[in-house]
Amino acid sequence: MSTLQLSLAIIGGLVLACIVAYNTWTTRRNTPKRALPPEPERVAEPTLRQEPGFDTAADGVDARDAPDDPSPDSPITAHAVDPAEALQMPVPPFPAEQRRAGLDPLIDAIAPLQPESIVSGDAALAAQPPTRRAGSKPFAIEGLNEATRQWETPAPGQRYQGFQAGVQLANRMGALNEIEFSEFVVKAQAFADAINAAPDFPDMLQEVARARELDQFASEHDAQLAFVLRARQAAWSPGYVQQNAARLGFVPGAMPGRLVLPASSPGLPPLLTLAFDTQAALADDPEQSAIRDITLSLDVAQVHRAEQPFARLRELAAALCEAMDGVLCDQNGTPLPAMAMDPIAADLELLYDKLDERDLSAGSVLARRLFS
Structure with a gap:
């Protein structure tokens, strides 16, 4: 084999390798991101028997991390709190309902x-x-x-x-x-x-x-906000979306492709709703379904202002964008800078005041009936 033939063979091999590598990279890039498998439970290391006592540090738990309320229903767990968990911390209880739930001459x-x-x-x-x-x-x-x-x-x-x-x-x-x-x-x-x-x-x-x-x-005071989280590069699978949303407190809703963030009190409407393509959620193999965007929405009149739902929406949207490599957009797909959310927050405070003045405070029984 001549030197020319050898050189051509080497060059051809390199080109073929580059093509295979490019195709592999393109396939991986276009494959929807999947949920990570659950981490295996750690086997507790054997420890010496200790007598019961009030010192939580003696049980291997730092007293600063111990829950204030040891009841099973306490939302605080005995471990260090990361930023995602901080978004799930309970908010102060909002004022008790002044009007009863029955018929009211106001509405x-x-x-x-x-x-x-x-x-x-x-x-x-x-x-x-x-x-x-x-x-x-x-x-x-x-x-x-x-x-x-x-x-x-x-x-x-x-x-x-x-x-x-x-x-x-x-x-x-x-x-x-x-x-x-x-x-x-x-x-x-x-x-x-x-x-x-x-x-x-x-x-x-x-x-x-x-x-x-x-x-x-x-009609003049009915606000329903919706924002789109769009994938920057690789699409998401339904399982990937659900896994990341669950880490921030979302739970499955009543419909496929719908997740909700529960209110601080049971029986109340959810604070926020996260929705994606229903067909992707119902696919025979959901992990092969590609989701390019999800919608994060807030029904203002249904949620009490003390829950600070818009502030939580901003925090959760930022956390999801960071975790899933997404960008926050309006409903037309235009990216929204952080400063664009401040005027919306100011307008919402004025809206809350107007509803309060009419005895139709957001999240109240009457407001939930009227805005339904």
Whole structure:
């Protein structure tokens, strides 16, 4: 073999190796990032038996890391706190709800129903209409408990000396209209007839006008924020997204491709929602599904301001971007610098004040009903 042939062979081999390396690199780059396997549990090293005592350091735990509340429900664990865990720390409890959860003249049209005699809870339940809506608006009947003197949803075994029927004036479907008010009257009248009660309905035109004014206020003060976290280079698999979100406190939601950050108190709406492509979550092999972006959203009126949901959204978005090599964008895909979030935070404080002035504080029962 001549020197020329040998040189050509070497050059060809190098080119082939470069092509194989480039293809391997491209394939790895385009493969969605996958969740890391769980770390194996460490086997505890044998230690000398020690007598019980109050010194937590004697048990191998630094007293500074010990939980203040040793109960099983305590959210604080006995180890050093890293930045991701700091985002999950409980916030101070927000003020107790001043208004009860039932019908309220602030957002409901209410008709008193006075029966001729005491009505049992079983009879009231039997007379209830089959549906709890008038058009697109929630409809409810409450009874004045003879023993407690409190308004409540009729219950078996109780006795009621009075009733009231109500329909919500507005929600995100719009204002109560004349047709819906008429349906409310028909349902309330049928219930009143069944329990021998005399209804006292409010004026329809006045209530419809109140509904329009309330709907106008709600439309002007309804904020639902959504931001997009977009992958800079390699896409993400559903498992990779779920693993990183779980480290920051997110839990699976009711729908595939949806994760939520729970509120500090059980039973309340979630603070934040993280969503990605539902088809990717339902794929036969989710780890092969490529996700290029996820959405982080906040329904402002549903979350109390004391939870500081927007501040937590900013912190969690930054943590996810760093952990997953992503960039925060608006809904049009335009990257958002950190300074762009400050005006939004200022506007939200003004919005919270306006809702407070109207007795519709964000996160309250009435606000959650109105903005639903």
